[in-house]
Amino acid sequence: MSTHIVLEEPTIKPGEEADKSTRRAFLVAAGAAGLCYTAALAYPIYRYLASPEEMASSATAVKEVSLKDAQKLPAGSVLMFKFGTSPAMLIHHADGTWASLSAVCTHLGCTVQYEPQADRIHCACHGGVYNPYTGANVSGPPPKPLTKFKVAVGENAVEVSRA
Numbered sequence: 001m002s003t004h005i006v007l008e009e010p011t012i013k014p015g016e017e018a019d020k021s022t023r024r025a026f027l028v029a030a031g032a033a034g035l036c037y038t039a040a041l042a043y044p045i046y047r048y049l050a051s052p053e054e055m056a057s058s059a060t061a062v063k064e065v066s067l068k069d070a071q072k073l074p075a076g077s078v079l080m081f082k083f084g085t086s087p088a089m090l091i092h093h094a095d096g097t098w099a100s101l102s103a104v105c106t107h108l109g110c111t112v113q114y115e116p117q118a119d120r121i122h123c124a125c126h127g128g129v130y131n132p133y134t135g136a137n138v139s140g141p142p143p144k145p146l147t148k149f150k151v152a153v154g155e156n157a158v159e160v161s162r163a
């Protein structure tokens with residue numbers, strides 16, 4: 001007894017050709033969506049790894065900033081300004097002393113705020129707290145102090161420079 005297997009030539013019916021092109025279009029669309037999804041995930045990771053030191057490095061070329069009329073800043077208040085491309089603070093403390101600090105949180109790079117009533121610098125992102133005189137990290141997640149600048153109060157301006 002012998003068995004014969006007969007192979008037939010596969011024939012493509014008109015409906016199957018349409019199925020193939022639909023499947024191809026689906027795979028292309030899925031691949032494009034996957035790339036977009038990967039980019040959306042990768043960019044925040046890149047920002048996390050790059051911040052805040054890499055962002056601050058773009059401002060290191062600037063050595064000094066002159067703040068015209070800032071000597072008139074009332075005691076107990078703050079002037080926000082840009083040191084290069086980074087936000088910074090000039091604080092005129094209630095006791096008459098001056099301090100200038102970077103306003104870039106050393107945790108993940110949020111902009112910090114001076115709170116004179118609490119006598120602290122606060123980062124609202126994750127609750128980091130800094131000393132408003134020295135920039136020292138006092139509590140919360142910040143791993144390092146804020147960068148402190150030198151302050152020279154003149155008759156017409158306040159000069160802020162890298163220490």
Ligand code: FES
Pocket residue numbers: 105106107108109110123124125126127128140141142
């Ligand atoms: S970014 Fe400031 S505490 Fe997290």
